[in-house]
Amino acid sequence: MLKISDLHVSAGGRQILDGLSLEVAAGEVHAIMGPNGSGKSTLAQVLAGREGYEVTSGSVIYRDRDLLALPPEERAREGVFLAFQYPVEIPGVNNVYLLKAALNAIRKHRGEAEADAFEFLALVREKMKLMQMDESFLNRGVNEGFSGGEKKRNEILQMAVLEPALALLDETDSGLDIDALRIVANGVNSLRRADRSIVMVTHYQRLLDYIEPDYVHVLSDGRIIKSGDKSLALELEKRGYDWVKQEAAA
Numbered sequence: 001m002l003k004i005s006d007l008h009v010s011a012g013g014r015q016i017l018d019g020l021s022l023e024v025a026a027g028e029v030h031a032i033m034g035p036n037g038s039g040k041s042t043l044a045q046v047l048a049g050r051e052g053y054e055v056t057s058g059s060v061i062y063r064d065r066d067l068l069a070l071p072p073e074e075r076a077r078e079g080v081f082l083a084f085q086y087p088v089e090i091p092g093v094n095n096v097y098l099l100k101a102a103l104n105a106i107r108k109h110r111g112e113a114e115a116d117a118f119e120f121l122a123l124v125r126e127k128m129k130l131m132q133m134d135e136s137f138l139n140r141g142v143n144e145g146f147s148g149g150e151k152k153r154n155e156i157l158q159m160a161v162l163e164p165a166l167a168l169l170d171e172t173d174s175g176l177d178i179d180a181l182r183i184v185a186n187g188v189n190s191l192r193r194a195d196r197s198i199v200m201v202t203h204y205q206r207l208l209d210y211i212e213p214d215y216v217h218v219l220s221d222g223r224i225i226k227s228g229d230k231s232l233a234l235e236l237e238k239r240g241y242d243w244v245k246q247e248a249a250a
């Protein structure tokens, strides 16, 4: 599904990713953990195609294509989805309008019939039920005035409607209360499929109690310095990151 090789990225004149390599097979869930400022969000943003980052070397192959050669909207149509760490408010753009436009752009790209108003509404209602969101959110501006937790829930609603092949979730658990964390995690779990991969950035192993990852990676100073299974996250919670850095430097 995704093969990142020796990726070097800089922004604002400084190197952020420094030889990052990662392979994600179809159906797998990978968790990326690491100290603040190590490059986790940068990785997610670069994969989604955000401007402002310079890829100086390395490659990213997504479903046999050079991902970095595609403009961001093409990546989205090809099934790459990013749930933002800080979802942006888009006042004046209706939430339901954005969802429908995004869904139909993807369908059109796949050569499928676009969803009409009835089909779309039935689909979005089903997904809102899953995310336990009130339908009133549909008619508000995208994230406009949403609480932090509501914004995160709205990101996963988008994911549920768009059904991406590669979902990048950047700290989707941050700012969620106990019930919302469970709801969001249930939403993500219900979207696990053999042909869909999920890469989630998180600081807390608690999320991994709900969404069981196949692999856990430690990203430090722009590269992955250790990989393991869920037990690695438990160890990090107990011991912090210094020992991993020392181990990698030895």
Ligand SMILES: Nc1ncnc2c1ncn2[C@@H]1O[C@H](COP(=O)(O)OP(=O)(O)OP(=O)(O)O)[C@@H](O)[C@H]1O
Binding pocket: 011, 012, 013, 014, 016, 034, 035, 036, 037, 038, 039, 040, 041, 042, 043, 052
């Ligand atoms: N456009 C930019 N210009 C300059 N520096 C940047 C830019 N974007 C990111 N950085 C820097 O790159 C480093 C990595 O940032 P990034 O947001 O990827 O870290 P992170 O691992 O997601 O951190 P956190 O856990 O705090 O969210 C930080 O030191 C950040 O200040």
